[in-house]
Amino acid sequence: MGEREERRARFERLYDRASPQVLGYALRRAGSPEDAADVVAETFMIAWRRLDEVPDGDQGRLWLYGVARRVLANQRRGRQRRERLEARLRDEVAVVGARASTGRPAPDSAVMAALARLDEADRELVTLVAWEQLDRDQIAAMLGCSRAAVRVRLHRARRRFARLLGEEGTSSPPSRSPPSAAGTSTSAP
Secondary structure (H helix, E strand, O other): OOHHHHHHHHHHHHHHHHHHHHHHHHHOOOOOHHHHHHHHHHHHHHHHHOHHHOOOOHHHHHHHHHHHHHHHHHHHHHHHHHHHHHHHHHHHHHHHHHHHHOOOOOOOOHHHHHHHHOOHHHHHHHHHHHOOOOOHHHHHHHHOOOHHHHHHHHHHHHHHHHHHHHHOOOOOOOOOOOOOOOOOOOOOO
């Protein structure tokens, strides 16, 4: 039997002998059976990579418990980091969401109905001007096109939007803020 086959046979014996006990250890400590399965998988992956360091006999099982213990600790720390990040993100979304909804027409308004009927490219252009208050240069930089292309596309999008507003029963888009410093009109979508 070659060295590779001996290594594999040793690992299989270790796994057969210790995996039920390591799984039980993980199940009693992990948050879920899935987490416990992840702990066992990672523990034995480490054992495979470091097989030369794994002691023989009962000491091997104890070595695996030590690895599983560290894997569980890493798993807990990762879960805590994710939970903190999710909480912070929820708070940020609430704040930004509250700010973003100000100045935006009511969801059931004619403006929003007409906006919903625009194709995605037109809707993006119109809302970049109206809601994000970007000028043509900024939109061109964002979209990776020329200012002239933005001017033409925005003119056409506004025409289509005005037509749709007329169909919704509103004669023209409501006026928004004053024109931007770049001379681009920031009238409503």
